[in-house]
Amino acid sequence: MATITATYKNQLTRFQSLIALLVLCIALSVLTDKFFTADNGLNVLRQTAVNICIATGMTLVVLTSGIDLSVGSVLALCGAITAGCLKNGIAIPSMDLFIGFTVLGAVLAGILVGAVLGWFNGFTITKFKVPPFVATLAMLTIARGLTMLYTKGQPVSNLSTDFAIIGTGWWLGIPVPVWIAAVVVLLAVFVTEKTKLGRYIYAIGGNETAAKFSGINITKVKITVYALAGALAAIGGIIVTSRLDSAQPNAGTGYELDAIAAVVIGGTSLSGGKGSVWGTVMGAIIIGVLNNGLVLLNVSPFWQQVVKGAVILLAVVIDKAGEKKE
Amino acid sequence: MLVAKNITKKFSGVTALDNICLELLPGKVNAIIGENGAGKSTLMKIFSGVHTEYEGEIILDGKTVHFSSTKEAERAGIAIIHQELNLVPYLTITENIFLGHELTNAWGVLNKTKMQEETRQLLDRLNLDIHPNTKISSLKVGQQQLVEIAKALHVDAKVIIMDEPTSAISDKEVNNLFTIINELVSQGKTIVYISHKLNELFQIADRFVILRDGTTVNTGEMKTTTHDNLIQMMTGRKILYSRDEVAEEKKDDLLRLKSIYLKNVTGSDEILHNISFTLHKGEVLGIYGLMGAGRTELMETIFGLHPRFSSGEIFLDGKKLKIQSPSDAIDAGIVLVPEDRKLQGLCTSLAVRPNISITILEQLDRWGIMINKKRETTLSKQYIQQLAIKTFSTETLVKNLSGGNQQKIVLAKWLAKKPMVLLLDEPTRGIDINAKSEIYKLIKQLAAEGLGIIVVSSELPEILAISDRVLVLCEGELTANIPIKEATEAAILKMAIHKN
Numbered sequence: 035m036a037t038i039t040a041t042y043k044n045q046l047t048r049f050q051s052l053i054a055l056l057v058l059c060i061a062l063s064v065l066t067d068k069f070f071t072a073d074n075g076l077n078v079l080r081q082t083a084v085n086i087c088i089a090t091g092m093t094l095v096v097l098t099s100g101i102d103l104s105v106g107s108v109l110a111l112c113g114a115i116t117a118g119c120l121k122n123g124i125a126i127p128s129m130d131l132f133i134g135f136t137v138l139g140a141v142l143a144g145i146l147v148g149a150v151l152g153w154f155n156g157f158t159i160t161k162f163k164v165p166p167f168v169a170t171l172a173m174l175t176i177a178r179g180l181t182m183l184y185t186k187g188q189p190v191s192n193l194s195t196d197f198a199i200i201g202t203g204w205w206l207g208i209p210v211p212v213w214i215a216a217v218v219v220l221l222a223v224f225v226t227e228k229t230k231l232g233r234y235i236y237a238i239g240g241n242e243t244a245a246k247f248s249g250i251n252i253t254k255v256k257i258t259v260y261a262l263a264g265a266l267a268a269i270g271g272i273i274v275t276s277r278l279d280s281a282q283p284n285a286g287t288g289y290e291l292d293a294i295a296a297v298v299i300g301g302t303s304l305s306g307g308k309g310s311v312w313g314t315v316m317g318a319i320i321i322g323v324l325n326n327g328l329v330l331l332n333v334s335p336f337w338q339q340v341v342k343g344a345v346i347l348l349a350v351v352i353d354k355a356g357e358k359k360e
Numbered sequence: 361m362l363v364a365k366n367i368t369k370k371f372s373g374v375t376a377l378d379n380i381c382l383e384l385l386p387g388k389v390n391a392i393i394g395e396n397g398a399g400k401s402t403l404m405k406i407f408s409g410v411h412t413e414y415e416g417e418i419i420l421d422g423k424t425v426h427f428s429s430t431k432e433a434e435r436a437g438i439a440i441i442h443q444e445l446n447l448v449p450y451l452t453i454t455e456n457i458f459l460g461h462e463l464t465n466a467w468g469v470l471n472k473t474k475m476q477e478e479t480r481q482l483l484d485r486l487n488l489d490i491h492p493n494t495k496i497s498s499l500k501v502g503q504q505q506l507v508e509i510a511k512a513l514h515v516d517a518k519v520i521i522m523d524e525p526t527s528a529i530s531d532k533e534v535n536n537l538f539t540i541i542n543e544l545v546s547q548g549k550t551i552v553y554i555s556h557k558l559n560e561l562f563q564i565a566d567r568f569v570i571l572r573d574g575t576t577v578n579t580g581e582m583k584t585t586t587h588d589n590l591i592q593m594m595t596g597r598k599i600l601y602s603r604d605e606v607a608e609e610k611k612d613d614l615l616r617l618k619s620i621y622l623k624n625v626t627g628s629d630e631i632l633h634n635i636s637f638t639l640h641k642g643e644v645l646g647i648y649g650l651m652g653a654g655r656t657e658l659m660e661t662i663f664g665l666h667p668r669f670s671s672g673e674i675f676l677d678g679k680k681l682k683i684q685s686p687s688d689a690i691d692a693g694i695v696l697v698p699e700d701r702k703l704q705g706l707c708t709s710l711a712v713r714p715n716i717s718i719t720i721l722e723q724l725d726r727w728g729i730m731i732n733k734k735r736e737t738t739l740s741k742q743y744i745q746q747l748a749i750k751t752f753s754t755e756t757l758v759k760n761l762s763g764g765n766q767q768k769i770v771l772a773k774w775l776a777k778k779p780m781v782l783l784l785d786e787p788t789r790g791i792d793i794n795a796k797s798e799i800y801k802l803i804k805q806l807a808a809e810g811l812g813i814i815v816v817s818s819e820l821p822e823i824l825a826i827s828d829r830v831l832v833l834c835e836g837e838l839t840a841n842i843p844i845k846e847a848t849e850a851a852i853l854k855m856a857i858h859k860n
Contacts, residue, residue, distance in 0.1 A: 224730070228729075228730040228731060228733075229729060229730050229731060230721045230722075230725075230731060233714055233717075233718065233721060233731065236707070236710060236714070237707050237710070237714070237718055240707030240708070240709045240710050241703070241706065241707045241708070241709075243703055243704050244703070244704055244705055244706055244707055245707070245718075246686065247663075247665075247686060247696065247698055247704045247705065248686070248718050248719055248773070249685075249686045249687035249689075249690040249691075249719065250687075250718070251687065307707065307709050307710070308709055
């Protein structure tokens, strides 16, 4: 009987963030006229898409009981590289070499750079035992510096119209960024729930020693996870760049915090092993809806930050209270 | 005088202390002796206020006391020096001694000069010529131990409990420690001295108290007893698990270890010294050793957890293995059920199913990319049934199961891998008696199917109940190889205590 109740409670915590989101939506629908419209809904989703991409990668990292503070900077660098490849290509005068990029080529280059930066994070964390907080904090600064170097501190603007589709286009009545986020989320859900890698991620976060004693290659899993987080940050960067038709050197500043907030509100434990990508998606949408709703309610942007912080605290307090009862 | 009267202590149904009675006299060194698990440390934890719930009475100098915290015990004058020292490594000697009762001036600012001066006096009393501002981390173990004693003197402890104080120090430091103990005794302090090293006890102790299975079996004067006498008293218990007829000797070699050495992390000390033995097919090989003998380290070395610090050769079925990591060992067919199931064996926040299948996900592959969940569930159910694991379903979280069932899950996850050699480190620690005998039955059954099994245990009855042959480890060396026919508790314990 105790087990049945436990399972039931388990289900309840799984839907906790979904319930919170529904309550929030109902409240805003009652309070404002504009909230509950298709346009506004798609608007919220479009604005949330970038955070969903980043936060999905962050979820994988946090599930292994790590953290990635570098995603905002990686986003900026990869956006800039994609824009740079697209606009200027790569020219190496000494070798009399010039490489031009198609849109697809530039996008892949950006994602590749993101994956490499993430791989480097994972490498320093596993091989040199640098705590994830420190390793990715260093990368936050390094990647931002590289962005400034690469762009010389100037935006890279006026990119191709084909490229603009990624951030501004629509397909089947839904914005392209939302499609991208959906694909990212579905893949991540597949990986975490159906594959060996996903199982290892949960096992390492749940008990790294036991994972090691089970013969799991912890180094490989962790490096993969950080590389994925980097690649997903790059995808976020490409969406942002495309949307603005410009790569801003200071893009993505503070995005890591929004991503961590989404992960935490979604019920993933920062000590690892517990949580889900779905939870994070709910968390990201809750933040999006909250931002949107507070604007519609004419609440000052300063108060919006206070409210967002309070919601993060509340989510964790509720989570912890649930744990204690168990 | 410190008296324990009818003390009983249970841990989730398992009795650790059973109606224990003993007296510890002032001005004497009172030795407490007993095999692993006899209840020594549990009793000491009650004396020092770590365990606060128990039945019975503790009487200190004629007054009944019941400590609700270690601080209270300390205030009453009982200090304990643990085997693993309790000092903060990056603080100085002074800061450690005054931790929790710092001296301050009227403004609430630390009075460092006064604390330093008092520390110097304490160190002088112990003939320790070190500056009070030295960091603990730069002291040798023996010196750290003296700092612990200084701490006890500082709170003016009447009773000083020392748990295996000589386990990590050199002979010279031992002599120094004994001089200090003698001085403390002459000042009328009660010294409680716990040690496995009987030779040492004849040197330093005045009285002995022998514990066995949570009760006091004997007390007396050290002068009136002998080495063999003590061992007899420590082991003379009735057989809890009867053996079936002794099976025939196994002859086919399975696993052979040749000259295994293991150094500690700094390379300064040997944890295992020249270990060689053979495990046969279908054999259950028991390995017994006292705390710190290197039992767990031996298992971990075979399993590839210490590749950088170990040397020697391991052969399986005549083939030399190169084991650099657990996955090498697992691939070769050697698996380890570790000592601490919660810390090393299981992801307790996950369900039963993923815990069982974690070792064999390759075999559950579907289309090269995903896990075949149906087969995974079937397989989990099969092991739940085979090992009689009591769980509501395959999706129950492991943390909601009892210790015995958790242990069976660790076994299941390795049996699923179809190993050739099963290393079991303390397979029944902390589980109830029924689950214990179920696991014993399982071990015998697996051996009968041809597996080679090594069981490391700190419980003599367990070793005798399940082994076909017994190896004894003492301070990192193999001291005996006894066929089960000749094995008795006394014979095993003797080899575990003596080197040579």
